[in-house]
Amino acid sequence: MKALVKKYQxxxxxxxxxxxxxxRQYFAKHGVNRAAVARELGVADSTATGYMVQESLQFGILWKISLAINRNLLADLASRLPIPFATPREIALETELKAVQEELNALKLENKIYKDLLK
Structure with a gap:
């Protein structure tokens, strides 16, 4: 009998x-203890093991795992989307960087003027 494939799958x-x-790859690479995560989530170790084989997981489960390991797994997954995007934090940093670069350019110009005056 063929397994029923749900639309979301x-x-x-x-x-x-x-x-x-x-x-599985993240836990292995970063030495995350699955059993400790299971305890943090309040689920059986077998449930956490089951998460490691699921093709898809509910948002709430990913959210809780992220909190348990103190890592934004949702952002890690979102970065794999083939859609260019910037987070509000990245936008703020880009704006700050642009302002600092403009200030640096102004200071370089000012420094050049002072050097020219001293000659």
Missing amino acids: TQGSVSYPHIGKFL
């Missing part, structure tokens, strides 16, 4: 990452 033209594989 059907990949579109741009496939989404396998969330369980993403979590």
Whole structure:
């Protein structure tokens, strides 16, 4: 008997990452203890193990795992989207960087003028 594939599991033209594989790789790379995460989430270790094989997970579960490991997994996943975007924090930093660059250019000009006056 063929397994029933739900609509949300059907990949579109741009496939989404396998969330369980993403979590397994992240936990392995960063030494995250799955059992400790399970305790933090208040779920059985077998439930946390089950998360590691799921193709898709509910937003709330990803949110809770992010809090448990103190890492924004949602942003990590969002960065994989083939859509260019900037977070409000990035926009603020870009604005600040532009202002600092403008100030630096003004100071360089001022410094050049002072050097020319001293000659």
